[in-house]
Amino acid sequence: MGPMTSEHSSPASAERKLAFLGTGSMNGAVLRGIVASGHSPQAINATVRSDQRAETLRTQTGVNVLIASENPEANKLAVAGADIVFLGVKPVGIQDLCLEIKDSLAPDTVVVSVAAAITIEMMAGKLNPGQPIVRAMPNTPLMVGAGAVGLSAGTTVTEEALAEVVELLSGSGIVHVVPESQQNAVSAISGSGPAYAFYLVEAMAKAGTELGLDPALAMDLARATVSGAGKMLADPQADPVAMRKAVTSPNGTTERAIATFDAEGLPQIMKHATAAAAARAAQISSELA
Numbered sequence: 001m002g003p004m005t006s007e008h009s010s011p012a013s014a015e016r017k018l019a020f021l022g023t024g025s026m027n028g029a030v031l032r033g034i035v036a037s038g039h040s041p042q043a044i045n046a047t048v049r050s051d052q053r054a055e056t057l058r059t060q061t062g063v064n065v066l067i068a069s070e071n072p073e074a075n076k077l078a079v080a081g082a083d084i085v086f087l088g089v090k091p092v093g094i095q096d097l098c099l100e101i102k103d104s105l106a107p108d109t110v111v112v113s114v115a116a117a118i119t120i121e122m123m124a125g126k127l128n129p130g131q132p133i134v135r136a137m138p139n140t141p142l143m144v145g146a147g148a149v150g151l152s153a154g155t156t157v158t159e160e161a162l163a164e165v166v167e168l169l170s171g172s173g174i175v176h177v178v179p180e181s182q183q184n185a186v187s188a189i190s191g192s193g194p195a196y197a198f199y200l201v202e203a204m205a206k207a208g209t210e211l212g213l214d215p216a217l218a219m220d221l222a223r224a225t226v227s228g229a230g231k232m233l234a235d236p237q238a239d240p241v242a243m244r245k246a247v248t249s250p251n252g253t254t255e256r257a258i259a260t261f262d263a264e265g266l267p268q269i270m271k272h273a274t275a276a277a278a279a280r281a282a283q284i285s286s287e288l289a
């Protein structure tokens, strides 16, 4: 399915009440993206465990932050009256969090989990029967409006509710609705993918120093290059194959580098790395089921 637009969603959705439970790197990125695209921070409750994280979040976003380590009721209080609840604790904590909040949710509150490997069925087993559940696989570039999200909806999620979640997220990135069976693959490509791009920068910078550049200069060049290439790719019409060919002159320098990547098996390495990530997600699912 292609990227969804939000044309069917309610115009009142900007004032919908949201709760973010476990607002660390990922849920924090989702929250920042939603606030940056115009959702009122006064309509958002968030929870974290420690007070350091709480203070930063409060100052940066203006949302109401509750601290779970100080207030055992924090998660329950945060979801009271919420229309949509985003769960962002580590995968191992998602099912306990579902049990913790289930009696504080309205029957039509949509529960969206951003956790890798936790299936809709696993969450449904810990929530009240019929609770609408959406499984999301976002990524951290959502915080700069350039994220990618795969969404799968449980059977009790209405089209309107799904459109609303799509609308909230599409202010800060592309959103695709995918069958749940593809979520581990989405996780391996776009969920973990920002780390691959950062790792590429590290490797390019290290290679630059081996070619004699000052480490700081090598890092600056590598970072600006990957970031600039990323900006060029942000246009949905951009074709990375054509763009690569355009900067690869026959018998030139870039051609030598690409030939070396091919000869040393970069496509195979990518295949193995993403397969390992997807397999780990499947393994975590079975460990936590």
Ligand SMILES: NC(=O)c1ccc[n+]([C@@H]2O[C@H](COP(=O)([O-])OP(=O)(O)OC[C@H]3O[C@@H](n4cnc5c(N)ncnc54)[C@H](OP(=O)(O)O)[C@@H]3O)[C@@H](O)[C@H]2O)c1
Pocket (backbone or CB within 6 Å): 021, 022, 023, 024, 025, 026, 027, 047, 048, 049, 050, 051, 053, 054, 068, 075, 088, 089, 090, 091, 093, 114, 115, 116, 117, 137, 138, 139, 140, 191, 192
């Ligand atoms: N990181 C990614 O790029 C990425 C991508 C896709 C999906 N995910 C998913 O996102 C989820 C979180 O990963 P993360 O990297 O964002 O981890 P993280 O930064 O450690 O975030 C987890 C947050 O949960 C808070 N927390 C823990 N227990 C809590 C509780 N009982 N009540 C309220 N808050 C609690 C922690 O608070 P303190 O900070 O105060 O301890 C922390 O802020 C995972 O399920 C992961 O699969 C992550």
